[in-house]
Amino acid sequence: MIFSTSNRAYNLGPKTSSNRAPIHYAYPRKTGTMNLDLGACSRARLARDARFDGKFFIGVLTTKIYCRPICRSRTSKESNVRYFASAAAAAEAGFRPCLRCRPECSPGTPAWAGTQNTVSRALRLISEKGLEGGSVEALAEHLGVGSRHLRRLFLRHLGATPSAVAQTRRMHFAKRLIDETTLPMTQIAFTAGFGSVRRFNAAIRNVYHRTPSQIRSLAQKMSRQPEDQYHFHLNFRPPYDWERTLEFLAIQATPGVEVAESGYFRRSISVSGNRGYFEVSLDARRNALNVRVQISDPRSLFSMIERIRAMFDLDADWPTIARTLGADPDLAAHISSHPGLRVPGCWNGFELVTRAILGQQIGTEKANALAGRMVRAFGQPFCPANGLTHLFPTPEVLANTDLESIGLLRPQADAIRALARAVRAGQISFEKVVDSDAILMRLSEIPGTGESTAQWVAIRNLREPDAFPSADRNLARALAQGSSSKFEQRSLAWRPWRAYAAIYLWTFAGEIRVHRNVSVPCARKKAPPGKTAFHSRIPVAGRWAS
Ligand SMILES: [Zn+2]
Numbered sequence: 225m226i227f228s229t230s231n232r233a234y235n236l237g238p239k240t241s242s243n244r245a246p247i248h249y250a251y252p253r254k255t256g257t258m259n260l261d262l263g264a265c266s267r268a269r270l271a272r273d274a275r276f277d278g279k280f281f282i283g284v285l286t287t288k289i290y291c292r293p294i295c296r297s298r299t300s301k302e303s304n305v306r307y308f309a310s311a312a313a314a315a316e317a318g319f320r321p322c323l324r325c326r327p328e329c330s331p332g333t334p335a336w337a338g339t340q341n342t343v344s345r346a347l348r349l350i351s352e353k354g355l356e357g358g359s360v361e362a363l364a365e366h367l368g369v370g371s372r373h374l375r376r377l378f379l380r381h382l383g384a385t386p387s388a389v390a391q392t393r394r395m396h397f398a399k400r401l402i403d404e405t406t407l408p409m410t411q412i413a414f415t416a417g418f419g420s421v422r423r424f425n426a427a428i429r430n431v432y433h434r435t436p437s438q439i440r441s442l443a444q445k446m447s448r449q450p451e452d453q454y455h456f457h458l459n460f461r462p463p464y465d466w467e468r469t470l471e472f473l474a475i476q477a478t479p480g481v482e483v484a485e486s487g488y489f490r491r492s493i494s495v496s497g498n499r500g501y502f503e504v505s506l507d508a509r510r511n512a513l514n515v516r517v518q519i520s521d522p523r524s525l526f527s528m529i530e531r532i533r534a535m536f537d538l539d540a541d542w543p544t545i546a547r548t549l550g551a552d553p554d555l556a557a558h559i560s561s562h563p564g565l566r567v568p569g570c571w572n573g574f575e576l577v578t579r580a581i582l583g584q585q586i587g588t589e590k591a592n593a594l595a596g597r598m599v600r601a602f603g604q605p606f607c608p609a610n611g612l613t614h615l616f617p618t619p620e621v622l623a624n625t626d627l628e629s630i631g632l633l634r635p636q637a638d639a640i641r642a643l644a645r646a647v648r649a650g651q652i653s654f655e656k657v658v659d660s661d662a663i664l665m666r667l668s669e670i671p672g673t674g675e676s677t678a679q680w681v682a683i684r685n686l687r688e689p690d691a692f693p694s695a696d697r698n699l700a701r702a703l704a705q706g707s708s709s710k711f712e713q714r715s716l717a718w719r720p721w722r723a724y725a726a727i728y729l730w731t732f733a734g735e736i737r738v739h740r741n742v743s744v745p746c747a748r749k750k751a752p753p754g755k756t757a758f759h760s761r762i763p764v765a766g767r768w769a770s
Contacts, residue, residue, distance in 0.1 A: 573654025
């Protein structure tokens with residue numbers, strides 16, 4: 225565990241800051257109580273251990289530059305380095321980002337103690353939309369806490385204020401656009417949310433001591449990219465079981481909208497009315513996913529990249545998860561033989577629930593065929609790349625459409641229409657979710673979507689690492705558990721990483737050897753609300769035929 229409870233480690237870095245930022249990149253220093261385990265940081269730094277990438281940053285006093293643990297630059301003496309829990313904290317203490325290891329490319333802060341944690345939820349909101357209007361007060365209000373309390377929590381856990389974190393993210397994104405795309409600087413200024421080119425230039429010069437054009441000329445020369453195409457490397461902390469993530473997505477890929485084959489995942493998207501697609505593949509050598517995005521308006525790139533990061537679970541902290549799940553005798557063998565399984569997310573919550581409803585009571589193949597028919601009948605034709613032919617139908621279209629005409633049974637058709645109407649009316653929104661219990665409750669009111677569906681939505685759409693579908697009979701069967709309450713009780717041993725346990729159970733169902741007499745902890749929390757209805761197979765669209 226990198227974060228310890230000792231108090232001695234917090235250090236604010238050098239007294240001489242090179243930062244006099246007009247854009248508040250540097251903040252008045254404030255003593256936080258954020259703590260890092262110095263010994264663990266030091267060992268990870270000396271070993272250049274990629275598993276710690278993004279979990280902390282290293283400020284070098286002699287150069288006033290901050291680095292990732294994996295930086296290939298010469299290793300500094302221990303007395304010359306300071307450790308920070310976030311890039312924003314290093315920036316606040318007056319360090320500049322290293323141009324060699326590029327802190328902007330590090331994997332994100334791992335979720336800890338679940339997303340119910342206020343800081344995790346705030347980080348999620350910031351990464352989805354940034355600090356809209358720049359107001360910490362608005363963010364705090366959205367989260368239902370006071371802004372002073374939110375600031376205190378951020379300082380304690382990340383060593384930086386919410387606005388510093390948001391600002392650093394924006395700065396990092398701008399840097400990536402400079403390095404990795406051929407977008408004109410004026411467009412980058414607006415895409416990264418700087419408001420004006422003058423402010424963008426000043427901010428970059430202040431932080432990097434170079435102009436945007438100088439930075440671009442330092443970047444590796446790129447082959448000319450086709451217009452509207454952007455290429456990113458999104459780093460993760462290894463291990464990452466890409467093969468099984470892809471397999472998971474392939475089994476329920478919606479024909480015409482998603483393709484998962486030959487090491488690639490591809491899908492069509494529509495963001496704020498702009499149509500496009502993205503394609504993801506593994507770059508094992510760089511511990512990264514290669515992402516190619518095509519979209520006509522680059523202004524949505526920031527949120528798109530964050531959504532892709534979430535969908536492929538790039539911030540997961542495997543050693544921490546493995547420590548909990550590996551201690552369970554029923555899961556241990558698979559945790560060690562197949563390390564790095566992630567929770568495959570989804571691009572769009574509406575689509576996920578619609579697919580879940582379609583998959584009820586029928587096998588995978590039939591469910592996929594039905595989804596394909598639905599896409600061809602009601603989706604917008606769009607053929608941007610290999611295998612993609614349509615956009616998934618929108619709630620507006622599905623709300624009042626004759627779904628029975630393509631072979632849906634009446635209850636299924638009614639359920640999809642009810643869902644589409646609720647989304648259209650804003651009663652269910654899959655974006656900017658703060659209170660997941662509320663959305664799960666609303667979902668379970670849609671006929672045909674029960675507790676199990678809601679929990680899979682929490683896992684795959686809301687990214688709750690501790691959600692668990694104990695009402696999913698197929699999962700329960702994998703561990704020979706009878707009732708859902710017994711299964712819920714059994715799952716408590718995996719907290720706060722029950723979503724990962726669910727993915728392991730799903731993936732290795734049938735291969736798991738159940739050990740008798742596994743001791744389980746007492747119930748600490750009662751199950752989330754939601755009535756139990758019949759079971760849908762949301763992650764699998766019917767991998768287990770009824
Ligand atoms: Zn570096």
